[in-house]
Amino acid sequence: MKARIALVVLSCVLSLATGWVLSRGGAAAGKGPNRKVLIGVSMDTLKEERWQSDRDHLVAKAKELGADILVQAANSDDTRQIADVQALISNDVDVLIVVPHNGAAMAKAVDMAHEAGIPVISYDRLITGSDPEIYISFDAVKVGEEQARYLVSLLKPGHPMRLVRICGAKTDNNAVLMRQGQDNILKPHVEKGAIRIVHDDWAENWKPENAKKIMNAAITKLGAGGVDAVLAANDGTAGGAIQALMEEGLAGKVIVTGQDAELSACQRVVRGTQSMTIYKSISSLAGRAAETAVKMAKGRPVIALETVDNGKIQVPAMLIDVVTVTKENMDATVIKEGFHTREAVYGR
DSSP: OOOOOEEEEEEETTTTEEEEEEEOOOTTGGGOTTOOOEEEEEESOSSSHHHHHHHHHHHHHHHHTTOEEEEEEOTTOHHHHHHHHHHHHHTTOSEEEEOOSSTTTTHHHHHHHHHTTOOEEEESSOOOSSOOSEEEEEOHHHHHHHHHHHHHHTOBTTBOEEEEEEEOOTTOHHHHHHHHHHHHHHHHHHHHTSEEEEEEEEOGGGOHHHHHHHHHHHHHHHOTTSOSEEEESSHHHHHHHHHHHHHTTOTTTSEEOOOSOOHHHHHHHHHTSSOOEEEOOHHHHHHHHHHHHHHHHTTOOEEEOEEEEOSSSEEEEEEEOOEEEOTTTTIIIIITTTSSOHHHHHTO
């Protein structure tokens, strides 16, 4: 059985923050010094462009580091994801990276991995009610704040913004955190009457078709001229909302937010049907996760300077910053960093 990770707290003087050092007896080393590290990855889905990019970057970085990697995708099915984790454990992976469909349901996956002595990295989405070794993600609260801050920047004196809010999946802790971040910025403006949230709902499983239904319901309730802005939680839900707006001839006339900087969303941003997105460097996220997994497997220390409460413990966390992207800074952000080519975004 592999040795579990021991966790110690240290005071990080240079950063003036609390640092968490995770160290582990080398499981891979216990099987011979020349054995390759084997990383197991259990993903919620690969249906969206975003998650295909994560997979590709994880695989590339693992190979660059000399590790092997096994990837399973559960098609947004909790039962299947548990079975995927069991299969990865059976393959004797050294470290398990989990992108949970349902953060609470995947607590069982953490327990299963720990019974086998395998450490767990909660990737992008937080696994709640459990004790994963580390959480590596973007700052979801900051994402929500940036989305809302963008909307606030477009407020017109004397003209309250009538806002439809389409949140992500209730089962995803990130969706809850993003909503919290949105409220941090929106609340004072709502209280002053500068913003009116006229329709508010959650898109099950983040599906664009569910977002479209929410937007259709909002338009039916409020009328075609009753919406000024849509606070869509991600680019997929933004796309669903925009489909509904197109049907009413409103695409490009209503402000629509998003996040993930998916290619289709960036194309909509430069065309004017989507107002903004949030760029999250997937290469940085996946790279950090792969590097951390290899360090854990080899018994090397890993330092995390933050923690996130998952309802059971304060999980050591690495949170990566995000960038607001609009038509005006598309070239200087997404394209400059090579996330998408200019030709792909602009179609020329």
